[in-house]
Amino acid sequence: MKINVKLFATLRLKLGVAGLEIETDKPVTIMQLLKLVSQKLNTDIIPELIEDGEIKVGTILLINGENIFHADKLETVITKECEVSVFPPSGGG
Amino acid sequence: MVAGAGGLGSTVLNLLVRLGIGTIHFFEFAEIDLPDLNRQVLYNSENIGKPKCRIAFENLKKINPEVEIIAHCEKIIEKTEIPEVDLVFDCLDNFTSRYILDDLIYPKGIPMVHAGVSSYFGQLTVIIPGETECLRKVISVEAARFDEKINKKIFPPVVTTMASLQVSEGIKYLTGDFKNLLYGKILVIDLLSNSFDVINIK
Secondary structure, eight states, X not given: OEEEEEEOHHHHHHHSOSEEEEXXXXXXXXXXXXXXXXXXXXXXXXXXXXXXXXXXXXXXXXXXXXXXXXXXXXXXXXXXXXXXXEEOOOOBX | OEEOOSHHHHHHHHHHHHHTOSEEEEEOOOBOOGGGGGTOTTOOGGXXXXXXXXXXXXXXXXXXXXXXXXXXXXXXXXXXOOOOOSOEEEOOSSHHHHHHHXXXXXXXXXXXXXXXXXXXXXXXXXXXXXXXXXXXXXXXXXXXXXXXXXXXXXXXXXXXXHHHHHHHHHHHHHTTOOSSOOBSEEEEEETTTTEEEEEEOO
């Protein structure tokens, strides 16, 4: 299955890429997906998104628009083609 | 109602008053500081050290004396009595205050046009009770820890851009144009790479 990963804001700036496609033949957790993304980019993106085993403060991960914060967080399993958006919201005004 | 008359709020208020929106409440408690002037269009160098609330009120009345403007010179807290309004513009500058506002208005059925800005980036979504989840669920962050890490360096054009988009969405809501309204989705903009992305949310 294909997983379309889209990166926004500071992540896009740091990594120099707006998105990429990951192909996998079995279900993956979000954590496993991030490792696959790191491999494909040749850059470890985990420290950008995860701290002490948890999603970093100020990072939002959506699977087809659904926040993994309200599912199983990093253990949320992806079983079918989808779009994963990684989005650090802006807090100022 | 406009919550905050800083970067986002001063442009939102400016545009709403020029559009002749009948009655506008706004909340603001801070004083004008020199760095505010690069983006807070209601204030000028003669206003430094003065309360934003009073200066904003005076300038807005000069722009359009026919609009009824009610200035609330106070911070929005859990006990704040929110006036009966049709729509709220979230122009606050931290998520702790945003969630307090969300908790006050969502149960009352009052919709909110949310925006947040940082660096070259901004996001916007419209929260409608009964149609969308509340802001706390749509954009979930650990507010206290998040607010400590907010990047206060902001590219000024992103602020006025996001504020204009807030007014644009507000007009759509008030005129019933739900087809084109940004609810159930988040607009994320990046003025560095000129990207405007809409993410569908559940």
